[in-house]
Amino acid sequence: MAEDTDFEVEGEPVALVVGPDMAGGRLDAVLAKAHDALSRSRIKDLILVGAVTIDGRPVSEPKYRLKPGETIVLVAPPPEDPDPQPEDIPLDILFEDEHLIVINKPVGMVVHPAPGSPSGTLVNALIFHCGDSLKGIGGVKRPGIVHRLDKDTSGVMVAAKTEKAHKHLSEQFADHGRTGPLHRAYIAFAWGATQSGMGTIDAPLGRDPGNRLKQAVLKSGREAITHYAVEARYGAQGWDVTRIQCQLETGRTHQIRVHMAHIGHPLVSDLLYAPGFATKVNKLPEALASMVKGLGRQALHAAELGFEHPATGEEMLFEADLPEDLQALQAALDPYDRAIAP
Numbered sequence: 001m002a003e004d005t006d007f008e009v010e011g012e013p014v015a016l017v018v019g020p021d022m023a024g025g026r027l028d029a030v031l032a033k034a035h036d037a038l039s040r041s042r043i044k045d046l047i048l049v050g051a052v053t054i055d056g057r058p059v060s061e062p063k064y065r066l067k068p069g070e071t072i073v074l075v076a077p078p079p080e081d082p083d084p085q086p087e088d089i090p091l092d093i094l095f096e097d098e099h100l101i102v103i104n105k106p107v108g109m110v111v112h113p114a115p116g117s118p119s120g121t122l123v124n125a126l127i128f129h130c131g132d133s134l135k136g137i138g139g140v141k142r143p144g145i146v147h148r149l150d151k152d153t154s155g156v157m158v159a160a161k162t163e164k165a166h167k168h169l170s171e172q173f174a175d176h177g178r179t180g181p182l183h184r185a186y187i188a189f190a191w192g193a194t195q196s197g198m199g200t201i202d203a204p205l206g207r208d209p210g211n212r213l214k215q216a217v218l219k220s221g222r223e224a225i226t227h228y229a230v231e232a233r234y235g236a237q238g239w240d241v242t243r244i245q246c247q248l249e250t251g252r253t254h255q256i257r258v259h260m261a262h263i264g265h266p267l268v269s270d271l272l273y274a275p276g277f278a279t280k281v282n283k284l285p286e287a288l289a290s291m292v293k294g295l296g297r298q299a300l301h302a303a304e305l306g307f308e309h310p311a312t313g314e315e316m317l318f319e320a321d322l323p324e325d326l327q328a329l330q331a332a333l334d335p336y337d338r339a340i341a342p
Contacts, residue, residue, distance in 0.1 A: 015072070015073050016072040017069065018069060027062055031072065038163055038167060044062045052074050084121065084123045085124060087119060087128050091103050095318060100310065101126070101158070102156065102158045102159075104156060104320040105122060105156075105157050107153075109121065109122055110122070110151045111145060111148045112145055123143060123144070126144055137161065144166065146170045153297075154323045154326075155301045155303060156320045167310075169307065178249070181308050183304060184251070184306075186247075187231075188243075188244045190241070190265040190268065190299075191267075191268060192241075193235065193242055194230055194265055197229065198227075198230065199228055200227050201225070203217045204217065215258045217262050223250055225249035225250050226246055226255060228260075229244065232337060233337075234337055236285070238283040239284055241268060243330075246260075254272075257300065260273075268295070269298055301320070303320060
């Protein structure tokens with residue numbers, strides 16, 4: 001049983017005695033279950049930096065298998081001051097309360113600081129908007145972040161404002177909606193006409209061994225599953241474009257972009273995964289070709305995000321309309337709409 005499970009006071013030691021029901025379990029998993037405030041990934045980080053001892057000796061192995069009667073002591077330090085600095089960047093806020101914030105991320109915004117993008121990110125904007133309360137939530141480099149969108153993918157994102165909310169939301173995204181209400185739907189414009197109106201792409205993804213900037217379908221990759229349904233077909237002699245709704249069962253880096261390219265239908269204007277389709281643009285009507293050439297990013301938008309509220313348990317669903325550039329693409333395609341048979 002736990003001698004003390006008040007994890008709200010960070011910086012003070014908290015002891016946990018391993019009972020029969022915990023014996024044999026992984027250190028990080030047992031602590032995550034017992035700890036009401038921190039996510040398993042956060043606990044893993046704390047273990048790795050020496051914040052956990054067992055029977056007085058430091059243990060830095062998250063996979064350590066516990067033995068009955070051992071005493072675990074965790075010192076959860078106060079949230080560290082993150083490197084990212086607050087920046088007054090406007091946010092399109094769809095919803096906000098004391099637990100979380102839902103925003104419509106614009107095209108071109110990086111989610112968190114990284115090499116080449118040290119500032120101007122969503123994290124910088126969130127720190128400014130939320131103030132000191134956000135600092136350190138979920139870690140020092142990416143406070144509040146529980147999932148990501150590519151820099152040039154627009155749409156709905158949620159960020160946590162407390163450790164408890166971060167843990168709850170992170171668990172939902174880790175579960176991929178298989179046992180809960182998590183729902184992620186994207187609108188994509190892809191080259192070509194898919195053979196079927198709907199389908200599932202089940203192909204594992206990993207880092208492309210030939211290009212570290214890309215992901216690729218690999219036998220040794222992590223499970224990745226995308227469900228898609230055709231919403232509209234456009235085309236004339238020599239070219240086809242399909243508007244598709246994609247729903248994620250997993251959330252891998254570049255998943256939709258790689259999966260659609262894998263089945264022969266890469267996204268319109270995806271410079272990374274559809275370079276060979278540049279000749280397709282030359283077959284488009286002049287006005288549409290000009291639109292596609294000027295897009296400058298993959299035609300992908302996170303249109304819907306649903307999840308369970310971490311405090312109330314309410315199922316929430318948020319939607320974001322297509323941004324201006326994709327609305328313009330849609331308008332340019334509309335005259336070439338080919339009705340889908342009922």
